[in-house]
Amino acid sequence: MPIAEQEGSLQPTQAASDRSWHGIVLQTLKRNEVSLIPYVPDRVLTPLIKNLHADPFFTTFATAREEEAVGIVSGAWMGGRRGAVLMQTSGFATLANVLASLAVPYQIPLIMFVSERGTLGEFNYGQSLVCRTMRPVLDSLALEHHTITRLDELEFIADRSIKQAVTTQAPVALILSPLLTGGKVFDK
Protein backbone atom coordinates (compact mmCIF):
# COMPACT_ATOMS: atom_id res chain seq x y z
CA MET A 1 0.00 0.00 0.00
CA PRO A 2 1.39 3.42 -0.89
CA ILE A 3 2.48 5.53 2.06
CA ALA A 4 -0.11 8.16 1.17
CA GLU A 5 -2.97 5.74 1.62
CA GLN A 6 -1.67 4.38 4.90
CA GLU A 7 -1.89 7.89 6.31
CA GLY A 8 -4.97 10.05 5.68
CA SER A 9 -7.60 7.59 4.52
CA LEU A 10 -7.89 5.80 7.86
CA GLN A 11 -7.27 8.89 9.99
CA PRO A 12 -9.16 11.89 8.69
CA THR A 13 -8.08 14.06 11.62
CA GLN A 14 -6.09 17.06 10.59
CA ALA A 15 -3.24 16.73 13.05
CA ALA A 16 -2.40 13.25 11.87
CA SER A 17 -2.31 14.26 8.22
CA ASP A 18 -0.57 17.64 8.53
CA ARG A 19 2.74 16.47 7.08
CA SER A 20 1.25 14.08 4.55
CA TRP A 21 1.01 15.37 0.98
CA HIS A 22 -2.76 15.80 1.32
CA GLY A 23 -2.44 17.51 4.70
CA ILE A 24 -0.03 20.02 3.17
CA VAL A 25 -2.34 20.63 0.19
CA LEU A 26 -5.32 21.21 2.50
CA GLN A 27 -3.44 23.63 4.74
CA THR A 28 -2.00 25.50 1.75
CA LEU A 29 -5.45 25.92 0.22
CA LYS A 30 -6.78 27.21 3.52
CA ARG A 31 -3.91 29.63 4.09
CA ASN A 32 -4.56 31.10 0.64
CA GLU A 33 -8.32 31.37 1.26
CA VAL A 34 -9.16 28.87 -1.47
CA SER A 35 -12.44 27.52 -0.14
CA LEU A 36 -14.54 26.22 -3.06
CA ILE A 37 -13.42 22.75 -4.15
CA PRO A 38 -15.36 21.00 -6.93
CA TYR A 39 -13.80 17.73 -8.03
CA VAL A 40 -14.16 14.63 -10.14
CA PRO A 41 -12.80 11.91 -7.89
CA ASP A 42 -9.65 9.87 -8.21
CA ARG A 43 -8.46 6.99 -6.02
CA VAL A 44 -5.21 8.73 -5.09
CA LEU A 45 -7.03 11.96 -4.16
CA THR A 46 -9.40 10.14 -1.79
CA PRO A 47 -7.73 11.12 1.52
CA LEU A 48 -7.55 14.77 0.41
CA ILE A 49 -11.19 14.75 -0.69
CA LYS A 50 -12.27 13.08 2.56
CA ASN A 51 -10.48 15.64 4.71
CA LEU A 52 -11.76 18.57 2.63
CA HIS A 53 -15.32 17.30 3.12
CA ALA A 54 -14.69 17.02 6.86
CA ASP A 55 -13.45 20.63 7.15
CA PRO A 56 -16.27 23.22 7.23
CA PHE A 57 -13.91 25.90 5.89
CA PHE A 58 -14.28 24.26 2.48
CA THR A 59 -17.29 23.81 0.22
CA THR A 60 -16.35 20.48 -1.35
CA PHE A 61 -18.52 18.66 -3.89
CA ALA A 62 -18.38 16.37 -6.90
CA THR A 63 -19.26 17.54 -10.39
CA ALA A 64 -20.25 15.41 -13.36
CA ARG A 65 -17.42 16.69 -15.56
CA GLU A 66 -14.17 18.54 -15.03
CA GLU A 67 -15.10 21.42 -17.34
CA GLU A 68 -18.22 21.96 -15.24
CA ALA A 69 -15.95 22.37 -12.22
CA VAL A 70 -13.83 24.87 -14.17
CA GLY A 71 -16.96 26.88 -14.98
CA ILE A 72 -17.98 26.88 -11.31
CA VAL A 73 -14.66 28.13 -9.94
CA SER A 74 -14.45 30.70 -12.76
CA GLY A 75 -17.82 32.11 -11.76
CA ALA A 76 -16.85 32.03 -8.11
CA TRP A 77 -13.62 33.93 -8.81
CA MET A 78 -15.56 36.67 -10.57
CA GLY A 79 -17.89 36.77 -7.57
CA GLY A 80 -14.97 37.18 -5.18
CA ARG A 81 -14.44 33.65 -3.92
CA ARG A 82 -11.39 31.50 -4.62
CA GLY A 83 -11.65 27.88 -5.70
CA ALA A 84 -9.56 24.99 -6.98
CA VAL A 85 -10.45 21.96 -9.11
CA LEU A 86 -9.27 18.44 -8.26
CA MET A 87 -9.09 15.86 -11.04
CA GLN A 88 -7.22 12.98 -12.59
CA THR A 89 -5.05 13.06 -15.74
CA SER A 90 -7.90 11.73 -17.87
CA GLY A 91 -10.11 14.54 -16.59
CA PHE A 92 -7.57 17.15 -17.57
CA ALA A 93 -7.69 15.71 -21.07
CA THR A 94 -11.29 16.94 -21.38
CA LEU A 95 -10.37 20.58 -20.65
CA ALA A 96 -8.65 21.98 -23.77
CA ASN A 97 -11.80 23.82 -24.93
CA VAL A 98 -12.65 25.47 -21.61
CA LEU A 99 -9.02 26.44 -20.96
CA ALA A 100 -8.70 28.07 -24.38
CA SER A 101 -12.13 29.73 -24.45
CA LEU A 102 -12.71 30.70 -20.80
CA ALA A 103 -9.85 30.48 -18.32
CA VAL A 104 -7.06 31.88 -20.52
CA PRO A 105 -8.81 34.61 -22.57
CA TYR A 106 -10.79 35.92 -19.57
CA GLN A 107 -7.62 35.85 -17.43
CA ILE A 108 -9.02 33.70 -14.64
CA PRO A 109 -6.63 32.31 -12.01
CA LEU A 110 -7.83 28.75 -12.38
CA ILE A 111 -6.06 26.51 -9.86
CA MET A 112 -5.95 22.84 -10.86
CA PHE A 113 -4.62 19.87 -8.92
CA VAL A 114 -4.13 16.88 -11.22
CA SER A 115 -3.47 13.42 -9.82
CA GLU A 116 -1.11 11.91 -12.36
CA ARG A 117 -2.06 8.56 -13.83
CA GLY A 118 -0.37 6.98 -16.79
CA THR A 119 3.25 6.86 -15.67
CA LEU A 120 5.61 5.20 -13.18
CA GLY A 121 3.86 1.87 -13.04
CA GLU A 122 0.66 2.51 -15.00
CA PHE A 123 -1.21 -0.72 -15.79
CA ASN A 124 -3.90 0.72 -18.11
CA TYR A 125 -2.69 1.43 -21.65
CA GLY A 126 -5.39 4.09 -22.19
CA GLN A 127 -4.28 5.98 -19.10
CA SER A 128 -0.67 6.00 -20.25
CA LEU A 129 -1.70 7.46 -23.62
CA VAL A 130 -4.01 10.09 -22.09
CA CYS A 131 -1.17 11.17 -19.80
CA ARG A 132 1.00 12.01 -22.82
CA THR A 133 -1.54 14.59 -24.01
CA MET A 134 -1.47 16.62 -20.78
CA ARG A 135 1.80 18.54 -20.92
CA PRO A 136 1.58 19.28 -24.67
CA VAL A 137 -1.88 20.85 -24.07
CA LEU A 138 -0.55 22.90 -21.14
CA ASP A 139 2.50 23.96 -23.16
CA SER A 140 0.45 24.82 -26.25
CA LEU A 141 -1.38 27.48 -24.21
CA ALA A 142 1.82 28.47 -22.38
CA LEU A 143 0.14 27.60 -19.08
CA GLU A 144 2.17 27.46 -15.89
CA HIS A 145 2.48 23.91 -14.62
CA HIS A 146 4.61 22.04 -12.14
CA THR A 147 5.01 18.34 -11.52
CA ILE A 148 5.44 17.82 -7.80
CA THR A 149 7.50 14.76 -6.89
CA ARG A 150 8.88 15.59 -3.42
CA LEU A 151 7.09 16.11 -0.13
CA ASP A 152 9.64 18.72 0.98
CA GLU A 153 8.93 20.84 -2.11
CA LEU A 154 5.14 20.53 -2.12
CA GLU A 155 4.26 23.40 0.19
CA PHE A 156 6.62 25.84 -1.52
CA ILE A 157 5.41 24.98 -5.02
CA ALA A 158 1.71 24.91 -4.12
CA ASP A 159 1.76 28.08 -2.01
CA ARG A 160 3.82 30.12 -4.49
CA SER A 161 1.84 28.83 -7.48
CA ILE A 162 -1.51 29.77 -5.97
CA LYS A 163 -0.21 33.24 -5.16
CA GLN A 164 1.23 33.63 -8.65
CA ALA A 165 -2.02 32.49 -10.28
CA VAL A 166 -3.99 35.09 -8.33
CA THR A 167 -1.60 37.99 -8.79
CA THR A 168 -0.95 37.35 -12.49
CA GLN A 169 -4.55 36.28 -13.21
CA ALA A 170 -3.42 33.15 -14.99
CA PRO A 171 -4.28 29.45 -14.62
CA VAL A 172 -1.88 26.98 -13.04
CA ALA A 173 -1.80 23.18 -13.05
CA LEU A 174 -0.14 21.35 -10.17
CA ILE A 175 0.51 17.77 -11.23
CA LEU A 176 0.79 15.38 -8.28
CA SER A 177 3.30 12.71 -9.35
CA PRO A 178 3.12 9.10 -8.09
CA LEU A 179 6.53 9.88 -6.56
CA LEU A 180 4.66 12.20 -4.19
CA THR A 181 1.38 10.36 -3.67
CA GLY A 182 2.30 6.72 -4.17
CA GLY A 183 0.04 6.63 -7.21
CA LYS A 184 -2.26 3.77 -8.05
CA VAL A 185 -0.89 0.28 -8.61
CA PHE A 186 -2.20 -2.85 -10.29
CA ASP A 187 -3.31 -4.72 -7.19
CA LYS A 188 -5.89 -2.06 -6.32
Add this chain to the structure above:
Amino acid sequence: MSTRNTKIMNRFDVTSRLIARLQHEEAVIGGIGNTNFDLWAAGHRPQNFYMLGSMGLAFPIALGVALAQPDRRVFALEGDGSLLMQLGALSTIAALKPKNLTMIVMDNGIYQITGAQPTPAANVADIVAIAIGSGLTNSAWAADEEDFERLVDDAMAASEPNLIAVRIDDKPGVGTTRRDPVQIRERFMHGLGVREPL
Protein backbone atom coordinates in the same frame (compact mmCIF):
# COMPACT_ATOMS: atom_id res chain seq x y z
CA MET B 1 -44.72 19.62 -18.18
CA SER B 2 -46.14 19.27 -21.66
CA THR B 3 -44.86 21.73 -24.24
CA ARG B 4 -48.06 21.54 -26.30
CA ASN B 5 -49.78 24.48 -24.68
CA THR B 6 -46.75 26.72 -24.58
CA LYS B 7 -46.63 29.66 -26.91
CA ILE B 8 -43.61 30.06 -29.15
CA MET B 9 -41.94 33.25 -27.97
CA ASN B 10 -38.92 35.27 -29.06
CA ARG B 11 -35.56 35.18 -27.31
CA PHE B 12 -34.85 38.90 -27.49
CA ASP B 13 -38.34 39.79 -26.31
CA VAL B 14 -38.20 37.36 -23.39
CA THR B 15 -34.68 38.49 -22.46
CA SER B 16 -35.79 42.13 -22.53
CA ARG B 17 -38.70 41.28 -20.25
CA LEU B 18 -36.31 39.64 -17.78
CA ILE B 19 -33.93 42.61 -17.77
CA ALA B 20 -36.82 45.04 -17.26
CA ARG B 21 -37.76 43.26 -14.03
CA LEU B 22 -34.27 43.41 -12.46
CA GLN B 23 -34.02 46.06 -9.75
CA HIS B 24 -31.40 44.76 -7.32
CA GLU B 25 -28.24 44.46 -9.45
CA GLU B 26 -28.94 40.81 -10.12
CA ALA B 27 -26.20 38.98 -12.00
CA VAL B 28 -27.05 37.60 -15.45
CA ILE B 29 -24.86 35.05 -17.23
CA GLY B 30 -25.39 34.78 -20.99
CA GLY B 31 -24.47 31.47 -22.63
CA ILE B 32 -22.58 31.10 -25.89
CA GLY B 33 -24.00 32.69 -29.06
CA ASN B 34 -27.53 33.95 -29.37
CA THR B 35 -28.37 33.92 -25.66
CA ASN B 36 -25.60 36.40 -24.90
CA PHE B 37 -26.15 38.34 -28.15
CA ASP B 38 -29.73 39.04 -27.07
CA LEU B 39 -28.60 39.79 -23.52
CA TRP B 40 -26.19 42.34 -24.98
CA ALA B 41 -28.91 43.74 -27.27
CA ALA B 42 -31.29 44.13 -24.34
CA GLY B 43 -28.87 46.73 -22.98
CA HIS B 44 -25.52 46.24 -21.31
CA ARG B 45 -25.50 46.18 -17.51
CA PRO B 46 -22.39 45.94 -15.32
CA GLN B 47 -23.81 42.75 -13.79
CA ASN B 48 -23.95 40.93 -17.16
CA PHE B 49 -21.40 38.29 -18.13
CA TYR B 50 -21.08 37.14 -21.73
CA MET B 51 -19.55 33.79 -22.68
CA LEU B 52 -17.50 33.67 -25.88
CA GLY B 53 -16.91 29.91 -25.89
CA SER B 54 -17.07 27.06 -23.39
CA MET B 55 -20.46 25.93 -24.70
CA GLY B 56 -22.68 24.54 -21.94
CA LEU B 57 -21.08 26.35 -19.02
CA ALA B 58 -23.56 29.18 -18.42
CA PHE B 59 -25.21 27.31 -15.54
CA PRO B 60 -21.92 26.20 -13.90
CA ILE B 61 -20.52 29.76 -14.14
CA ALA B 62 -23.76 31.11 -12.65
CA LEU B 63 -23.56 28.50 -9.89
CA GLY B 64 -20.08 29.73 -9.02
CA VAL B 65 -21.30 33.33 -8.83
CA ALA B 66 -24.28 32.23 -6.72
CA LEU B 67 -22.02 30.34 -4.28
CA ALA B 68 -19.63 33.30 -4.03
CA GLN B 69 -22.41 35.86 -3.47
CA PRO B 70 -25.33 34.13 -1.74
CA ASP B 71 -27.13 37.44 -1.14
CA ARG B 72 -27.28 38.34 -4.83
CA ARG B 73 -29.78 36.69 -7.16
CA VAL B 74 -28.16 35.14 -10.20
CA PHE B 75 -29.87 34.40 -13.53
CA ALA B 76 -28.37 32.26 -16.28
CA LEU B 77 -29.55 32.20 -19.88
CA GLU B 78 -28.79 29.02 -21.82
CA GLY B 79 -29.83 27.48 -25.12
CA ASP B 80 -31.24 23.98 -25.36
CA GLY B 81 -28.31 22.78 -27.46
CA SER B 82 -25.85 24.18 -24.94
CA LEU B 83 -27.67 22.60 -22.02
CA LEU B 84 -27.51 19.21 -23.73
CA MET B 85 -23.73 19.45 -23.54
CA GLN B 86 -23.74 19.69 -19.76
CA LEU B 87 -26.86 17.99 -18.37
CA GLY B 88 -24.86 16.79 -15.36
CA ALA B 89 -24.69 20.39 -14.16
CA LEU B 90 -28.42 20.23 -13.34
CA SER B 91 -27.80 17.50 -10.76
CA THR B 92 -24.85 19.37 -9.29
CA ILE B 93 -27.07 22.44 -8.80
CA ALA B 94 -29.90 20.32 -7.39
CA ALA B 95 -27.49 18.77 -4.89
CA LEU B 96 -26.04 22.10 -3.74
CA LYS B 97 -29.45 23.84 -3.62
CA PRO B 98 -28.32 27.47 -4.00
CA LYS B 99 -31.30 29.63 -3.01
CA ASN B 100 -30.34 32.44 -5.34
CA LEU B 101 -29.95 30.75 -8.74
CA THR B 102 -32.50 30.88 -11.56
CA MET B 103 -31.84 29.05 -14.83
CA ILE B 104 -33.61 30.05 -18.04
CA VAL B 105 -33.51 27.74 -21.06
CA MET B 106 -34.27 29.11 -24.51
CA ASP B 107 -35.54 26.07 -26.39
CA ASN B 108 -35.96 26.21 -30.16
CA GLY B 109 -34.85 22.63 -30.84
CA ILE B 110 -32.14 23.81 -33.24
CA TYR B 111 -28.57 24.96 -33.41
CA GLN B 112 -29.75 28.24 -34.90
CA ILE B 113 -26.36 29.88 -35.15
CA THR B 114 -24.68 27.06 -37.08
CA GLY B 115 -27.40 26.67 -39.69
CA ALA B 116 -30.52 25.65 -37.80
CA GLN B 117 -29.76 21.94 -37.64
CA PRO B 118 -32.13 20.14 -35.22
CA THR B 119 -30.66 19.10 -31.87
CA PRO B 120 -30.75 15.40 -30.96
CA ALA B 121 -33.36 16.31 -28.34
CA ALA B 122 -35.73 18.07 -30.73
CA ASN B 123 -39.17 16.43 -30.64
CA VAL B 124 -38.08 13.62 -28.32
CA ALA B 125 -36.84 15.13 -25.04
CA ASP B 126 -38.51 17.54 -22.62
CA ILE B 127 -36.13 20.01 -20.97
CA VAL B 128 -38.37 20.54 -17.94
CA ALA B 129 -38.82 16.79 -17.43
CA ILE B 130 -35.03 16.40 -17.60
CA ALA B 131 -34.58 19.18 -15.04
CA ILE B 132 -37.14 17.70 -12.66
CA GLY B 133 -35.61 14.27 -13.11
CA SER B 134 -32.23 15.81 -12.27
CA GLY B 135 -33.60 16.96 -8.93
CA LEU B 136 -34.65 20.52 -9.83
CA THR B 137 -38.25 20.15 -8.76
CA ASN B 138 -38.95 23.86 -9.17
CA SER B 139 -38.88 23.76 -12.98
CA ALA B 140 -41.60 24.86 -15.37
CA TRP B 141 -42.44 25.77 -18.95
CA ALA B 142 -43.50 29.37 -19.47
CA ALA B 143 -46.88 29.26 -21.19
CA ASP B 144 -46.57 32.74 -22.66
CA GLU B 145 -44.85 36.08 -22.01
CA GLU B 146 -47.03 36.97 -19.04
CA ASP B 147 -46.47 33.55 -17.53
CA PHE B 148 -42.72 34.01 -18.02
CA GLU B 149 -42.85 37.29 -16.11
CA ARG B 150 -44.84 35.63 -13.34
CA LEU B 151 -42.27 32.80 -13.11
CA VAL B 152 -39.46 35.37 -12.92
CA ASP B 153 -41.27 37.15 -10.09
CA ASP B 154 -41.69 33.82 -8.29
CA ALA B 155 -38.00 33.11 -8.82
CA MET B 156 -37.04 36.39 -7.14
CA ALA B 157 -38.54 35.11 -3.89
CA ALA B 158 -37.63 31.44 -4.26
CA SER B 159 -35.77 29.53 -1.56
CA GLU B 160 -34.39 26.88 -3.88
CA PRO B 161 -32.87 26.84 -7.37
CA ASN B 162 -35.41 27.09 -10.14
CA LEU B 163 -35.54 26.62 -13.89
CA ILE B 164 -37.77 28.31 -16.45
CA ALA B 165 -37.96 26.85 -19.95
CA VAL B 166 -39.18 28.98 -22.83
CA ARG B 167 -40.10 27.74 -26.27
CA ILE B 168 -38.68 30.24 -28.74
CA ASP B 169 -38.72 30.80 -32.49
CA ASP B 170 -35.86 30.25 -34.92
CA LYS B 171 -34.76 33.91 -35.12
CA PRO B 172 -31.08 34.82 -34.71
CA GLY B 173 -29.85 37.08 -31.94
CA VAL B 174 -30.56 40.79 -32.37
CA GLY B 175 -27.14 42.21 -31.46
CA THR B 176 -23.52 41.14 -31.42
CA THR B 177 -21.60 41.20 -28.17
CA ARG B 178 -18.26 43.02 -28.24
CA ARG B 179 -15.80 40.14 -28.02
CA ASP B 180 -13.40 41.52 -25.47
CA PRO B 181 -13.09 38.81 -22.82
CA VAL B 182 -10.82 40.66 -20.39
CA GLN B 183 -13.02 43.73 -20.41
CA ILE B 184 -16.16 41.60 -20.07
CA ARG B 185 -14.71 39.83 -17.02
CA GLU B 186 -13.29 42.95 -15.42
CA ARG B 187 -16.48 44.99 -15.82
CA PHE B 188 -18.52 42.09 -14.47
CA MET B 189 -16.32 42.02 -11.36
CA HIS B 190 -16.86 45.77 -10.96
CA GLY B 191 -20.58 45.21 -11.35
CA LEU B 192 -20.53 42.58 -8.61
CA GLY B 193 -18.61 44.86 -6.28
CA VAL B 194 -15.57 42.60 -6.21
CA ARG B 195 -13.22 45.22 -7.63
CA GLU B 196 -12.98 48.94 -8.25
CA PRO B 197 -11.80 50.33 -11.61
CA LEU B 198 -8.18 51.52 -11.68
